[in-house]
Each structure stands twice: as C-alpha cells, then as structure tokens.
Amino acid sequence: MHGAGTKPGTTINNGQVRCLDLTRLISRAGRRMTGVDRVEMAYLTKFVELGDPLFAIVRTSLGYVLLDRLGTTAIAERLIANEWPRRDMLSLLRNRATPDRQRAETALRQHAMARCHPRGLARMIAKHIPGDARYFNVGHSNLSRRMLDAFAHTRRIVMIHDTIPLDHPEYQADGVPEAFAAKLRRVGAHADMIVYNSAQSQRDAQRHFESWGLSPKSIVALLGVTEPDLTGGHWPKKVDPERPIFVCVGTIEPRKNHALLLDVWDRLAAERAPTEMPQLVIAGARGWKNEAVFKRLDQANAAILELNSLSDADLFTLLKGADALLFPSIAEGFGLPPAEAAWLGTPVLCADLPVYREFLRDIPVYLNVNDRYRWKKGVETLLLGENQRSSKQVAQDQAALPTWTDHFNIVLRVA
Numbered sequence: 510m511h512g513a514g515t516k517p518g519t520t521i522n523n524g525q526v527r528c529l530d531l532t533r534l535i536s537r538a539g540r541r542m543t544g545v546d547r548v549e550m551a552y553l554t555k556f557v558e559l560g561d562p563l564f565a566i567v568r569t570s571l572g573y574v575l576l577d578r579l580g581t582t583a584i585a586e587r588l589i590a591n592e593w594p595r596r597d598m599l600s601l602l603r604n605r606a607t608p609d610r611q612r613a614e615t616a617l618r619q620h621a622m623a624r625c626h627p628r629g630l631a632r633m634i635a636k637h638i639p640g641d642a643r644y645f646n647v648g649h650s651n652l653s654r655r656m657l658d659a660f661a662h663t664r665r666i667v668m669i670h671d672t673i674p675l676d677h678p679e680y681q682a683d684g685v686p687e688a689f690a691a692k693l694r695r696v697g698a699h700a701d702m703i704v705y706n707s708a709q710s711q712r713d714a715q716r717h718f719e720s721w722g723l724s725p726k727s728i729v730a731l732l733g734v735t736e737p738d739l740t741g742g743h744w745p746k747k748v749d750p751e752r753p754i755f756v757c758v759g760t761i762e763p764r765k766n767h768a769l770l771l772d773v774w775d776r777l778a779a780e781r782a783p784t785e786m787p788q789l790v791i792a793g794a795r796g797w798k799n800e801a802v803f804k805r806l807d808q809a810n811a812a813i814l815e816l817n818s819l820s821d822a823d824l825f826t827l828l829k830g831a832d833a834l835l836f837p838s839i840a841e842g843f844g845l846p847p848a849e850a851a852w853l854g855t856p857v858l859c860a861d862l863p864v865y866r867e868f869l870r871d872i873p874v875y876l877n878v879n880d881r882y883r884w885k886k887g888v889e890t891l892l893l894g895e896n897q898r899s900s901k902q903v904a905q906d907q908a909a910l911p912t913w914t915d916h917f918n919i920v921l922r923v924a
Contacts (some may be wrong), residue, residue: 671842
C-alpha cells in the first residue's frame with residue numbers, strides 16, 4: 510500500500526497501540542469518496558504503514574465489529590480496490606442496508622477478531638484494547654456516548670472538520686443541526702484531544718464550545734493535498750474538449766452556491782451566440798433543499814452539463830483539461846477541489862473564505878460569493894487566456910500545498 514502523501518524515511522514506529530474508527534468508510538462503501546472519506550482513508554493507510562499495533566472498530570447495521578492489524582489491513586486493501594465478497598446470510602436475512610454496504614459488512618465479519626451487540630461494546634473494548642491505546646475518530650461518524658464511554662480508558666482523539674451545520678442551519682436537511690450540536694457537545698465533553706483541519710475550523714468550533722462552557726484541548730493540522738491520480742481516467746463523452754470548459758465540483762446543495770454560476774451563464778448566454786458559449790460542467794450528485802436549482806438544471810441550455818457520477822480519475826482528467834475550476838461555495842471546513850485543481854495547474858476562481866486564504870494563499874482568484882458581476886468578469890478574463898499559471902508557478906503552488914507528512918508529524922507528536 511502507498512502512503513497518504515508520505516515520503517520514504519519519515520514514518521515513526523514507536524509501538525503505540527491505535528484503534529481507528531472506520532464506520533464512515535464502511536457505511537459509504539461503493540460510493541465516490543468525499544473529502545471526509547479521504548481523510549479517514551489517509552489515516553487508515555498511514556496507520557497500516559506505521560507497523561505499530563493496530564485495531565479498527567466499526568458500527569455496522571448488526572452491531573459492532575473489531576478488527577486486529579491483519580483484518581484492518583485486509584479491509585484497507587478492499588477499500589482501495591473497491592472489491593467486496595458476496596453478501597453472507599446475515600446480510601440477506603437481517604440487513605436492510607444498501608447492497609454495497611452489505612458486502613462491506615460481510616467482509617468485516619469475515620476478518621473480525623470480535624463482534625458484539627451494542628450493549629456489549631464496552632466489554633468487548635475493555636477485553637481487547639489496552640489502556641495505553643489511542644482511539645481515533647476522524648470521520649464525523651459513530652461519535653455516540655456509547656462509543657466514547659467504551660473508550661474512556663484510552664486516549665480519545667477526534668477530528669472536527671467544520672461546524673457548518675450549526676453556522677448555516679438554513680442549508681441543512683431537517684434535524685441535522687440539532688443532531689450535530691449534540692454530537693459536538695459530546696466530543697467537547699469527552700474527547701482528550703481534538704484535531705482541527707484548519708485554524709478557521711478551530712475558531713468556529715471553539716466559539717460553540719465556549720457557549721457551552723467547554724474548553725477541550727486541541728491542535729490544528731492542515732489536511733494533506735496529494736497529487737490527483739488520473740490513472741484510468743477517461744474524458745467525459747458529453748464534454749467537448751474543443752470548447753472552453755469551466756468545472757464546478759461538489760454536491761448540488763444550497764451551500765455550494767450553484768445558483769450564482771447559473772446566473773452567470775444566463776448573462777453570458779444573453780450576450781453570446783450558442784456556438785460561442787463556454788461549457789459549465791457541474792460535477793456532483795444532487796443533494797437536498799435545492800429544488801429551484803434542480804429545475805433550472807433540468808431546463809438548462811446545452812452549454813450547461815450536469816455529470817452526477819464521475820469517478821475520481823475521470824473528474825481529475827476533466828479538471829486537468831479545464832480552463833478553470835469555479836468554486837463559489839458559501840462555507841467550507843477545508844475544501845479539497847481548489848487545492849486539487851491548483852496541483853493540476855488549473856486556474857481557480859473561488860469564494861473569498863478565510864480557510865482558503867489559510868492554506869491556498871495567493872493561488873486562487875478570490876471573489877465575493879454574492880458578486881455575480883465579478884464572477885462573470887472572472888470567467889471572461891479566463892476566456893481571453895489571462896490568469897493562466899506558468900509551469901514555474903504551478904511547481905511553486907504544488908510545493909506550497911500542505912502534505913500528509915506535515916499533518917501526521919503534528920498529530921502523532923501529541924496523539
């Protein structure tokens with residue numbers, strides 16, 4: 510297995526016992542990885558590489574599964590290959606999860622060192638996980654009181670990616686802000702260390718913790734940006750490589766602000782002939798609370814293309830050949846697409862958010878999320894061939910991006 514952006518000779522093997530929560534990755538088996546999924550996968554890859562004693566815990570549809578190092582490594586290999594066994598009888602008879610998740614949970618049972626029903630979790634953990642272990646949860650999943658209590662005899666390290674559900678409840682599905690608030694309070698009260706993916710996420714979370722009278726210990730470790738893997742990537746058939754291409758990446762939900770780009774393309778269409786229109790490629794699945802945008806997409810002209818199921822390799826291939834990435838998101842905890850576009854040398858127009866200033870610095874062109882005129886002018890400037898980055902600038906951009914080596918050097922010193 511290859512590391513998550515690590516360099517040869519930089520890993521530290523100190524015999525530390527770790528238990529990584531893989532609930533999120535297993536629950537999303539078979540689906541394209543989100544940014545949070547990639548973080549959990551980076552931790553899994555790193556911990557397998559370290560060679561220290563390793564366990565993994567997963568909350569499944571039928572209880573909890575504990576894996577030892579051998580089982581954890583096997584599951585890591587299956588996640589990378591996205592290859593899972595046939596569903597076992599338990600899945601067929603009792604499991605109402607998706608077929609992909611059923612197959613993933615079948616694999617867990619095949620490799621398990623121990624399993625239990627929810628009420629037996631604390632006993633199972635106490636029996637197998639020593640008190641000097643570190644429990645890592647970096648996926649925003651399975652942060653129940655039951656889980657945190659079961660690992661109370663260990664050191665509990667939790668990553669907080671963002672507090673968007675509390676800061677922007679208007680963009681969330683029903684019930685999400687309340688559930689997230691309860692989860693965040695549990696983490697603040699019971700985690701021994703919180704890892705933040707940016708100083709901005711730390712500031713946002715601490716504001717909420719202070720309102721609840723909590724002050725958990727924390728560190729900031731920027732996420733690593735790795736070279737996008739184009740292996741096996743294909744150019745999407747719907748996209749004309751001979752015409753200008755602007756790409757927007759992300760779930761089609763209100764927070765991502767696709768409406769602004771649709772407005773910009775409406776204004777461009779009012780001034781240009783159809784044959785002179787640049788292509789706007791919206792790469793992402795449809796989300797929630799966005800019926801007006803969905804309707805506009807259904808009625809959009811030929812210059813606006815909606816691609817809902819690109820693989821990572823196909824997406825990176827498209828992004829590398831695009832004139833720019835457009836990322837007008839109203840709020841982000843980190844936001845990998847602009848960083849990945851920067852690595853590929855693709856110009857970036859993005860919202861002027863503090864988190865981007867923190868780790869992308871002067872790479873993108875920053876624009877106000879409400880200023881449609883400036884976004885239109887930014888697109889038109891790129892159509893003229895301006896704002897393109899030289900090969901020297903691209904190399905400098907790549908060197909300036911945070912790495913997973915940097916991230917783990919910070920985290921493993923204190924956790």
